[in-house]
Amino acid sequence: MRFAPPLASKSRPVRAEQMILFRIGSQLFAISASAVQEVRSGDSLAGAATELRQSHVRKVRHVVRRGKRTVYVVNGAMHFGLPPSQAALVLLLRRGRAALLVDAIEKMTAIRRLQAVPRAFCHVERTWYRGLIVAEDTVIPVLNPGGLLEADELSLLDNLVADIASEFAAASDEARVTA
């Protein structure tokens, strides 16, 4: 009986990379520690955040100014289609225009082997994840920060923020005239 030859390894050997393992509901995820600028509690960010009540992007309900950047806070549970959870922390990312609302940080770990997402997964998850790691006796998807918001979602959010800013400016002018 002739069997297929063993497959060449599809995993990408990498130098040890520090990963932050975090949880949304019962699901464990990982993100490269180098991609995270800051971890803040949701409460501490509340004062600096503007609520987007009429957002067409349901997973984004708040926007935060970080220096010159407008950062949209993405609800992790909604993004990944998970049941609503007790999100308490915001991961502010070094690049891009999204922050991620998560339930808890689990731990940090060093990984040496990032495996590619199998090609059988052929939909949007390919942009969600950089790859998969084996840790904690399970398989953990590694978040791709660039996959949190698509270009059309960013465009919708930018338009909404611009509208809010215009309304605010108009209201300020009106108040000045009245005064």
Next chain:
Amino acid sequence: MSAVTELESQSYVLLRLGDRRFALRAECIGELVTPSRIIRFPNQTPEVDGVILRRGRIVPVCDVTETLTGHKLTSLRFYLLSLRHYGAHTETVALPVTGECELIAAEITPASGDHPAHVEGWISYDGEVIEVLNLDHLTPGPGPEAKELAHAAAQESRP
């Protein structure tokens, strides 16, 4: 040239899904393994049940039973680790199967263009005509929506 000489004799692995048997080319088969814990994470590919770990490698589990038979798999006994081509790349996928598999030699009658893309042909064995499957058109992957076409074909042929 007679019709007989046009037929190819090759090795196939017979697999059982529910009460039906199907065949795959033997060179597409890795190994038959006992079920291990299936691990799930968020995704939007419903044809993939999850992944299993096999010698440190992450292998997606693709249950094709409903597509092929119209019924869900009720008893899982093994995973048949099979090779699936994605263009120039080949990856392993795990197919849940109901019973033990059998290696046979048989001659294939190739399918014509009128048949679903996942049917490569037929072999005759033990008084039964058995579909030879083409995994590249049966399991999910980027490219043409072969999976949907296969599912539609199965729906049409269902009694």
